[in-house]
Amino acid sequence: MFHEIQRDCRSELMTGTSVELFEYSLSWLQQEGWAIVSLQECLERLARNDQSRRYAVLTFDDGYRDNVSVALPILERNNAPFMMYVPTAAVTRTMQSWWLGLRELFRSRDDITIDAMGIRFHCPDYESKRFALTKVDHWVHQNYNRAEMLAPTFNKAGISIATLNHQYFLDECALQELARHPLASIGGHTTSHAALAAIDATLARAEMADNRNYLQNLLQAPVRHHAYPYGACGVREELLAKEVGYSSAVTTRHGQLGSDRLNQFALPRIGVSSAFDSNISFAARMNGVQLAAQTLLARRPHRQHLEETLRAWAGRR
Structure with a gap:
């Protein structure tokens, strides 16, 4: 993908x-x-x-x-x-490609207020811009209705979603x-x-x-x-x-x-x-290595619990 x-x-x-x-x-x-x-x-x-x-x-x-x-x-x-x-x-x-609007917002400015989140970001360099963008992106993905709440921020910044759509x-x-x-x-x-x-x-x-x-x-x-x-x-x-x-x-x-x-x-x-x-x-x-590792890690708490149960059972014997 x-x-x-x-x-x-x-x-x-x-x-x-x-x-x-x-x-x-x-x-x-x-x-x-x-x-x-x-x-x-x-x-x-x-x-x-x-x-x-x-x-x-x-x-x-x-x-x-x-x-x-x-x-x-x-x-x-x-x-x-x-x-x-x-x-x-x-x-x-x-x-309403809000993700393009957010990217343009953080690319073009060092100080950004996301009114809907009540957060102000100061991001003068690449790393801070990436961090801030990821934080807001995650906030939207938690509830997609929040995307509409970004429109006033884009309007205030003069960012046209229609223009970005045409560009991209x-x-x-x-x-x-x-x-x-x-x-x-x-x-x-x-x-x-x-x-x-x-x-x-x-x-x-x-x-x-x-x-x-x-x-x-x-x-x-x-x-x-x-x-x-x-x-x-x-x-x-x-x-x-x-x-x-x-x-x-x-x-x-x-x-x-x-x-x-x-x-x-x-x-x-x-x-x-x-x-x-x-x-x-x-x-x-x-190759499936990453998926296998994730599966193994997900099962670890269960395996640890099983091992602890077996040790306790052996001790009671």
């Missing part, structure tokens, strides 16, 4: 994936014997339990311009198919051109990039169905696959995705695919971001 592929990741406060890490990801996969396949081919291989070779799917969320200007030439050199999940409002410039997201013509590329597949990502699990079922269904209809009309092609914004989903959202006509949906849950107990409407992904990843950590996650 990728979002932005940035030429200068540091100037964007490490909010995407650097070109260097992106290129390394693709070369590592191929050197380690992974075939890079389309999502459709992946699902077909899983359906027939094809275990002849390991394979990976590349996905991009939101429809950023740099996915075409920066990532696409790299993908072409590697003959790597990919899926891009696109929200309607990104293309029409109406999306593909427009209709660019998306139509991309959809004709032999390596590209386009999927749905709701109308407004809503956290579906946080809204009522009627609105959640409309978010998915209207976005799918918009993309199919724009591209004159079927749109079969969906990504839940923020990974905010549960059983209800899985059922809605199937109901509106999707054949798969991806989450932000970390994990690898397997034919056993596969839920095509809750597919896991491995996120790649330069804020958290290095070449070494990417390899560890792809």
Whole structure:
């Protein structure tokens, strides 16, 4: 799972994936014997339990311009198919992309007050800007309704979300051109990039169905696959995705695919971001080492309790 592929990741406060890490990801996969396949081919291989070779799917969320200007030439050199999940409002410039507003806010100023949080930040250098941005970002992710509370701060700072949308997201013509590329597949990502699990079922269904209809009309092609914004989903959202006509949906849950107990409407992904990843950590996650370590650590309290119980039982004997 990728979002932005940035030429200068540091100037964007490490909010995407650097070109260097992106290129390394693709070369590592191929050197380690992974075939890079389309999502459709992946699902077909899983359906027939094809275990002849390991394979990976590349996905991009939101429809950023740099996915075409920066990532696409790299993908072409590697003959790597990919899926891009696109929200309607990104293309029409109406999306409340609060994360772009926050990044611009901290990039452009050293002293910032987030009125909704009642916090003032003094961040004159890169590290303090990264820390402050992460803190506010985490605050929004705790309750997505808080995103609307940032609007007065953006207005006061003269930050136009519509302008940022135009600067960072593909427009209709660019998306139509991309959809004709032999390596590209386009999927749905709701109308407004809503956290579906946080809204009522009627609105959640409309978010998915209207976005799918918009993309199919724009591209004159079927749109079969969906990504839940923020990974905010549960059983209800899985059922809605199937109901509106999707054949798969991806989450932000970390994990690898397997034919056993596969839920095509809750597919896991491995996120790649330069804020958290290095070449070494990417390899560890792809090999399953990181997930195994996390599982082991999560089980440690239970194991310690079991060992203490056994020692006490042995002592009573």
